[in-house]
Amino acid sequence: MRSLSKFVLGLAALMAGVPAQAALSIFACEPEWAALSRELGGDKVSVYQATTALQDPHRIEARPSLIARTRSADLLVCAGAELEVGWLPVLLQTSGNNKVQVGQPGYFVAADFVNKLEVPTVLDRAQGDVHPYGNPHMHLDPRNIARVAQALSERLEKIDAASATYYEARYKDFDQRWRKAIADWQLRAAPLKGMKMVAYHKDEVYLMNWLGMVEMMNIEPKPGIPPSAGHLADLLEKLHAKPADVITRGAYQDSKAAEWLSERTKIPVVMLPYTVGGTPEAKDLFSFFDDMIDRLLKVRKAQ
Amino acid sequence: MYKPTVMAAALALVLGLPAAVQAQSNPELDEIRQQIKELKDSYESRIQALENRLKQAEETAAKAQSAAAAAPSADTQEQQRAQAPAAEAAPTQQASPNAFNPALSVILNGTYANFSQDPARASVTGFLSNANTSDALGQRGFSLGESELTLSSNVDHLFYGQATFAVVSDGSVSVEEAYAQTTSLGHGLTVKGGRFFSAIGYENSVHAHAWDFVDPSLVQRVFLGDNYSDDGVQLTWIAPLPVFVEIGGGLGRGANPPGTNRDKNGIGAGTLFAHVGDDIGSSGSYRVGVSTLRTSTDGNGTSIADLDDRTATSNRFNGDTQLYGLDFVYKWSPEGNPKYQNFKLIAEWFQQRRSGDLTFDDSGALGTGPATEAFSLRQSGWYLQGVYQFHPEWRVGLRYDQLDEGAWNSGPIASVNGVVKPDFTPRRYAAMVDWNPSEFSRLRLQFNQDKSQLGLTDNQIFLQYIFSLGTHGAHKF
Numbered sequence: 001m002r003s004l005s006k007f008v009l010g011l012a013a014l015m016a017g018v019p020a021q022a023a024l025s026i027f028a029c030e031p032e033w034a035a036l037s038r039e040l041g042g043d044k045v046s047v048y049q050a051t052t053a054l055q056d057p058h059r060i061e062a063r064p065s066l067i068a069r070t071r072s073a074d075l076l077v078c079a080g081a082e083l084e085v086g087w088l089p090v091l092l093q094t095s096g097n098n099k100v101q102v103g104q105p106g107y108f109v110a111a112d113f114v115n116k117l118e119v120p121t122v123l124d125r126a127q128g129d130v131h132p133y134g135n136p137h138m139h140l141d142p143r144n145i146a147r148v149a150q151a152l153s154e155r156l157e158k159i160d161a162a163s164a165t166y167y168e169a170r171y172k173d174f175d176q177r178w179r180k181a182i183a184d185w186q187l188r189a190a191p192l193k194g195m196k197m198v199a200y201h202k203d204e205v206y207l208m209n210w211l212g213m214v215e216m217m218n219i220e221p222k223p224g225i226p227p228s229a230g231h232l233a234d235l236l237e238k239l240h241a242k243p244a245d246v247i248t249r250g251a252y253q254d255s256k257a258a259e260w261l262s263e264r265t266k267i268p269v270v271m272l273p274y275t276v277g278g279t280p281e282a283k284d285l286f287s288f289f290d291d292m293i294d295r296l297l298k299v300r301k302a303q
Numbered sequence: 304m305y306k307p308t309v310m311a312a313a314l315a316l317v318l319g320l321p322a323a324v325q326a327q328s329n330p331e332l333d334e335i336r337q338q339i340k341e342l343k344d345s346y347e348s349r350i351q352a353l354e355n356r357l358k359q360a361e362e363t364a365a366k367a368q369s370a371a372a373a374a375p376s377a378d379t380q381e382q383q384r385a386q387a388p389a390a391e392a393a394p395t396q397q398a399s400p401n402a403f404n405p406a407l408s409v410i411l412n413g414t415y416a417n418f419s420q421d422p423a424r425a426s427v428t429g430f431l432s433n434a435n436t437s438d439a440l441g442q443r444g445f446s447l448g449e450s451e452l453t454l455s456s457n458v459d460h461l462f463y464g465q466a467t468f469a470v471v472s473d474g475s476v477s478v479e480e481a482y483a484q485t486t487s488l489g490h491g492l493t494v495k496g497g498r499f500f501s502a503i504g505y506e507n508s509v510h511a512h513a514w515d516f517v518d519p520s521l522v523q524r525v526f527l528g529d530n531y532s533d534d535g536v537q538l539t540w541i542a543p544l545p546v547f548v549e550i551g552g553g554l555g556r557g558a559n560p561p562g563t564n565r566d567k568n569g570i571g572a573g574t575l576f577a578h579v580g581d582d583i584g585s586s587g588s589y590r591v592g593v594s595t596l597r598t599s600t601d602g603n604g605t606s607i608a609d610l611d612d613r614t615a616t617s618n619r620f621n622g623d624t625q626l627y628g629l630d631f632v633y634k635w636s637p638e639g640n641p642k643y644q645n646f647k648l649i650a651e652w653f654q655q656r657r658s659g660d661l662t663f664d665d666s667g668a669l670g671t672g673p674a675t676e677a678f679s680l681r682q683s684g685w686y687l688q689g690v691y692q693f694h695p696e697w698r699v700g701l702r703y704d705q706l707d708e709g710a711w712n713s714g715p716i717a718s719v720n721g722v723v724k725p726d727f728t729p730r731r732y733a734a735m736v737d738w739n740p741s742e743f744s745r746l747r748l749q750f751n752q753d754k755s756q757l758g759l760t761d762n763q764i765f766l767q768y769i770f771s772l773g774t775h776g777a778h779k780f
Contacts, residue, residue, distance in 0.1 A: 052585070054638040061634060061641060062780050063588045064547030064580025071491050071541045082775065086742075089777040093463060096541050098489035103460065125743060129775070225741055226695040252640055254695075 029078035031276040032139040053278035062090035070095035080109025083136035113151040114144045128222025141206035200249040216244045239265045250274035405456030408773035410512045412448035420761040428757040429708035430525040447472035461487040491541035503594040505630035517765040521704035522684040528560035547580040557598040561624040565601035572598035589633045596626040622659010652685040682709035704731040729755035745769040
């Protein structure tokens with residue numbers, strides 16, 4: 001009998017999902033939000049990063065491992081604005097986790113706290129895989145990260161009220177360092193102003209907007225549509241007529257098209273980390289922006 | 304703003320009145336005029352000053368706001384913190400009377416098919432064919448496939464609902480799925496109720512438009528009537544582990560093959576399933592599953608026909624069916640980024656046990672009229688398929704199907720009527736290539752060599768289009 005009651009108790013504990021450690025469990029959809037969660041949560045949280053910098057966040061399989069991690073999460077931190085529309089709904093519906101459903105305190109999307117660029121006035125799939133709520137790659141403007149950080153720290157304080165003072169102190173510290181870093185980056189990136197850029201996808205828009213760079217065109221003919229030979233020939237012609245300063249691509253994007261264009265136009269191609277972990281140098285949010293600016297400045301100074 | 308307006312009105316009154324008496328000219332009036340002029344000038348300058356101050360105030364406010372947004376520094380931080388919620392609230396509000404409409408998606412699909420044998424008469428030799436899947440192979444020539452309309456939305460803070468209506472080319476509409484499920488139970492528990500695809504196997508719960516081939520696997524066709532759905536309830540539980548462990552079960556009406564519709568209280572079908580899955584390194588992931596389905600035909604009403612439609616006598620089966628399934632899915636993509644390249648391997652095995660009665664329209668040489676005798680079967684089958692996406696827009700796939708007619712336990716009437724185990728292994732080979740110009744369109748070419756009928760080889764060619772309109776769909780693993 002005793003062993004039976006032990007078994008039942010054990011099962012009940014398992015059912016209730018009592019974790020071995022008391023840390024707040026965070027499921028972060030993208031590396032940038034995982035990094036921010038670590039900055040703000042410190043050792044009071046355990047962060048699971050669902051995707052890496054080498055994966056296209058639009059195209060993720062709703063893998064069993066992701067469902068398992070969603071099931072035990074106390075808080076979901078994602079970009080939103082339909083970036084995860086192809087996989088996050090499946091995780092939410094199958095996870096059986098009521099804490100992280102839309103509208104619950106455990107559901108946090110950065111897009112709710114940021115002014116989005118490129119909110120389309122015309123919604124038509126003939127324009128490619130457009131995002132009806134605006135461009136979701138918001139983290140490439142560090143000022144947006146500052147806004148999200150404030151909202152996220154408030155959310156952490158709400159969900160885990162016992163550690164509220166801890167989160168508040170961490171936020172204040174982060175915010176101070178982050179604002180100083182922004183000022184430094186802006187100073188350092190001054191030469192990038194007016195730099196004409198050809199990006200692979202429309203994912204560098206916030207970066208360009210922040211630093212006053214100019215988007216000439218994209219390698220993708222429409223968002224999400226891979227470039228055809230005809231489109232590349234067309235780009236080549238346009239770039240011969242009106243050259244750009246740099247061609248960029250993210251860590252998870254195909255390098256062939258960018259290199260093909262670079263070879264023929266002599267415009268340097270640079271791989272940008274896109275997010276934390278995209279390059280060996282981009283270890284956290286600070287070094288990520290450092291590295292991105294360094295890489296662009298290197299091209300700029302050579303010109 | 305209020306003060307200058309009042310002053311201007313008073314001024315107009317003061318200035319307007321003397322104009323009427325302007326004709327009169329005397330020193331007293333001139334003096335008054337002079338005073339008024341002074342007054343006017345003084346007020347005008349004061350109004351001007353006020354206007355300037357207002358303008359300046361507006362400009363500095365705008366500057367402060369843009370400065371706070373553009374370059375936050377330590378001293379504007381507090382100001383920005385205060386402003387941020389108000390400034391950010393606006394873009395998230397999207398007021399529209401249709402804002403609460405459910406997500407809507409439409410699937411358009413159609414085929415051109417060539418069959419070297421008559422698809423209307425295609426039944427797999429040695430397997431009970433289900434009356435309502437007689438045209439499972441489709442039609443020769445051009446034909447419109449099922450057009451699907453899916454609506455989905457959170458019902459409220461407790462439930463999520465989804466409905467899929469299928470419109471077949473003859474104009475009839477069927478409810479493919481219509482269910483609600485809980486989002487609020489927590490503890491990894493989900494209860495689903497309504498009509499939905501059963502969780503048995505892997506391919507069964509995938510909608511036809513998301514299959515990797517035009518047609519379902521042979522096991523899916525003979526054991527589950529292409530896509531087995533049921534009206535009922537289902538409970539699933541996901542274990543609180545870093546590895547995916549899911550167990551669940553369901554109770555239902557059992558109206559569809561391998562069951563039949565019935566006029567009875569109680570439960571007509573039950574399912575049990577368990578799935579385990581995880582990642583293998585950063586590039587691979589898998590899911591394995593075991594599942595079982597138990598159902599029966601309604602002895603008083605309908606039954607399943609026909610074991611072998613090439614014999615002159617037709618026969619009907621009534622009894623219990625138990626299905627056991629094993630499924631395996633493995634997906635690979637470089638560093639887990641499936642956009643440019645990925646590979647998917649799926650294998651499923653099923654065993655079906657049936658026991659009951661076989662009723663013949665004609666008892667043959669043993670007498671006249673209908674006759675019934677005990678009958679049982681244990682049959683199995685499996686398939687293996689691989690799909691490789693070698694380019695963002697292109698995929699190729701191969702599939703092999705095989706069925707095992709298994710063990711039969713039949714009596715004398717069956718043998719008199721020629722219903723005997725045919726000693727034949729049905730097989731099918733399939734190869735496909737599809738072009739996906741975007742996530743929303745797919746054009747597919749497929750070749751089948753179908754050897755599932757004794758003595759016949761059916762060479763099949765399909766050209767298929769699948770277009771998806773509306774909401775960006777999210778697909779299961």
